[in-house]
Amino acid sequence: MTEEIIIAGFGGQGVLSMGKILAYSGIMQDQEVSWFPAYGPEMRGGTANVTVIVSDERISSPTLTAYDTAIILNQQSMDKFEDTVKPGGVLIYDPNGISKHPTRTDINIFTIEGAKIAAEMGNTKIFNMVVLGGYLSVKPIVKLENVILGLKKSLHERYHKLIPLNEDAITMGMKNVEKLN
Amino acid sequence: MSEINIQDIIKPENLVYEKTKLMTDKTLSYCPGCGHGTTHRLMMEVIEELGQENDTIGVAPVGCSVLAYEFMNVDMQEAAHGRAPAVATGIKRLWPDKVVFTYQGDGDLAAIGTAETIHACNRGEQIVIIFINNGIYGMTGGQMAPTTLPGMKTSTSPYGREIESMGNPLKITELIAQLPGTYYVTRHSVQTPAAARKAKRAIKKAFQNQIDGKPGLSFVEVVSNCNSGWKMDPVQSNTWMEENMFPYYQLGDIKVDGKLL
Amino acid sequence: MGELKLMKGNEALAEAAIRAGVDGYFGYPITPQSEVIEYLMAEKPHERTGMVVLQAESEVASINMLYGGGGTGKKVMTSSSSPGISLMQEGLSYMAGGEIPCVVANIVRGGPGLGDIQPAQSDYFQSVKGGGHGDYRLPVLAPASVQEMSDFVPIAYDLAFKYRTPVLIVSDGLIGQMMEKVELFDQMPRLTDEEINEKYPWATNGKPVGKEKRVLTSLDLDPHKLEKHNFKLQAKYKKIEEEEVQFELIDCEDADYIIVAYGSSSRIAQKTVQLAREEGIKVGLLRPITLWPFPKKPIDDLVVKGVKGFLSVEMSAGQMVEDVKLTVRERTKVEHFGRYGGVIHSPEEVLDALKSKIIGG
Secondary structure, eight states: OEEEEEEEEETTSSHHHHHHHHHHHHHHTTOEEEEEEOOTHHHHTTEEEEEEEEESSOOOOSOOSSEEEEEEOSHHHHHHHGGGEEEEEEEEEOOTTOSSOOOOSSSEEEEOOHHHHHHHTTOGGGHHHHHHHHHHHHOOOSOHHHHHHHHHHHSOGGGGGGHHHHHHHHHHHHHHOEEOO | OOOOOHHHHSOGGGOOOOOOTTBOSSOOOSOTTOHHHHHHHHHHHHHHHTTOGGGEEEEEOSSGGGGHHHHBOSEEEEOOTTOHHHHHHHHHHHOTTSEEEEEEEHHIIIIITHHHHHHHHHHTOSOEEEEEEOSEETTTTSEEOTTOOTTOOBTTBTTOOOHHHHOOOOOHHHHHHTSTTEEEEEEEEOSSHHHHHHHHHHHHHHHHHHHTTOSSEEEEEEEOOOHHHHTSOHHHHHHHIIIIIHHHSOOEEEEETTEEO | OOEEEEEEHHHHHHHHHHHTTOOEEEEOOOTTOTHHHHHHHHHOHHHHTOOEEEEOSSHHHHHHHHHHHHTTTOOEEEEEOHHHHHHTHHHHHHHHHHTOOEEEEEEEBSOSTTOOSSBOOTTHHHHHSOSSSSSOOOOEEOOOSHHHHHHHHHHHHHHHHHHTSEEEEEEEHHHHHOEEEEEEOOOOOOOOHHHHHHHOTTOOSSOOTTSOOOEEOSOOOSHHHHHHHHHHHHHHHHHHHHHOOOEEEESOTTOSEEEEOOHHHHHHHHHHHHHHHHTTOOEEEEEESEEESOOHHHHHHHHHHTOOEEEEEOSSSSSHHHHHHHHHTTSSEEEEEOOOTTOOOOHHHHHHHIIIIIIOO
16 A cells, blocks of 8 residues: 655645644554655745655655645645646645636546634644545544554653543534545 | 094993984975974973873874875874864873873865864864974975965965955964963974974973873974965074064964963 | 554655754745745744754855854755756855755755746756766765655765765656655754764864864965865765765666666656557666765666666756766767756656667667
8 A cells, every 4th residue: 555645735734743643543553654845945935735645565755746645734735736636636725715626537636624623623723634634534444443552752841731632623523524525 | 623523422421412212303394494393302302201102092194294104103194184183182082191192284274174173172182283383385386275364475375365256364373262172382493493382381281181181182382483374594484484483473472370360 | 563654755854854963944935835834934943953943144144154153063955956056056065165064955956047947957967966066076866756855864964974964855747846755854853962972073163162263265375285174075086985975776676778867857767668568578777875976886887787778768868868878988878858848857758768768870
């Protein structure tokens, strides 16, 4: 199994940390992982993206031009990455703030109301975990228990009390992902 | 009267002066009358008197004293031009119990190495810097230094240093004395026995500060002559130094025990 | 099995420095490698091992702090990125001349000049041909993963002290910024002062009682003596060339065509090999691990075996390709492909280049 993912949105949405937790989850179940962010001036404009690869085999190129899955969290990223999803692949996006919705018919498109759900749950910071939950229900590449272990590894100990909230957010995301086409 | 033979003279009870064993027997490469040799000797006497022969690491510069490591009989490193304070920082940070010094001229310390000098001083590295200021680049044949006096002729200011186009002589010693990282800053000369004795006391204080772990860097400037670069004989050059260099680079303590005077 | 962590390449390098028993790190921030000194400062290695970390005023000062510290027999390290490494060339030349060991990591970015902060491999010439003034070479290790960013640190120190030379670890912004799984090696002890004195009699850390003083210098004004010193250095470099070459061969046994690539490019090229083989094109990958000494023999062996062409894939305008050509000596085709200026080539682009420049060309 090899899953090649791009996660893209605004800085501050937790794009990089979502990727990190996913990568850590892969490690927890003995898989190979890579996490490569766009860094530098690309970040300054407010957008952030990260390429995450989780695989049973040694990972070759950590940068890619086509992805199995794109997780899209703003319009700029939609414009940039819709075309990079491999035919038959998956595009998951939060419709909040999206004006031009994806039009491709050769891929599987899902929405997850991450921002809305996080607000309803009373903590906008768990937005990225709702989205991660949505992704994991579509592509269960890592087990939830390993995601929790990954969270423990990537969060500082003083935030470990927030792990149950993050778990709830992932579960809510899993329940609320909707297939569009 | 019977003839005195040499064996009657070389007796321990007749000894009035002995070269410190921390100076090697290598013939000094300095011009006759130059202050470098005297300053070397004073430093090595101090290190010997303080019992630091086996615990001292010196850093030599690029300039006339580039070969200081051949004359000073302690462990030595030869640094790139101007970098001695950084080299000394690397040594002292990893061997905090050792005595570390740099020996630098004006071109090395106050031109190409200004950044290294100021930042080592500003960090308060617990090292000693001995700074020989003779207002000229001696080794390379008498070019203008950052400390060359206004109007002074050198091979790159053949009509005299013109302040408007060549800038002002840099009083780096006063400058680094302003930094909280320096603990002892003083200026001396070695052209007379009395001056040399005073300079030696200052050098000893500087090394003693380091041995005692005083907070900050000890910096001793020695205003010196360069008879060949200045195109004078040694006596003339010392007179010229007293009449021209000393009014601009005034001798004496600038900062003692961390306090500006 | 050691501790497993998800780390950036830069962080793995920093953690490995602590674990390898490094005594002092002196550095100056520059993107894309500032995480190295940031990690070290946050980790407080002084409390863990006694390691000193100091932010210098410049790369010039950093490398000269290495000169001083390395000259006393301590393990010293710095890291920087291309423009900063250019500033260090003076110090590296002096250290090569004075035979002072140290490890310097270059997380290469696009150039020339200020360039950009994206990954590049355009410092190959500077790394393998000397870099500063004078006749010298430095062993150069090129990690291709975060794991190797950690693993190569102790290897670099073994080389540095075995041969009394600075050693370069040449990586780039891709591996520096990327996170991967890394198995950290166990803490190695720092040498005690007594051990240093015993192992390194050349180290200038205070003249031993009753013995001659030690001097570290790169200066000798007598040309005949300096020539003799150079002979000694050249003999050392010859020995390194004979004994320290490291490389990796992937899918080369049956290969008709060989991609030569190191570091990040070798990762991308590995994907190209997969894509090519899916199309039935037999491609192999030769990855130099030591850029100097360059793996000439395995290339020569492949030429003798009859491969039909070599494609040197580098994020540069074509630097390593010169060493490949020097080895192949026109017995078969050698071409270069690479994006540069901070652009990373895609596996597909590399495959296209292989087809157009080597197979069809």
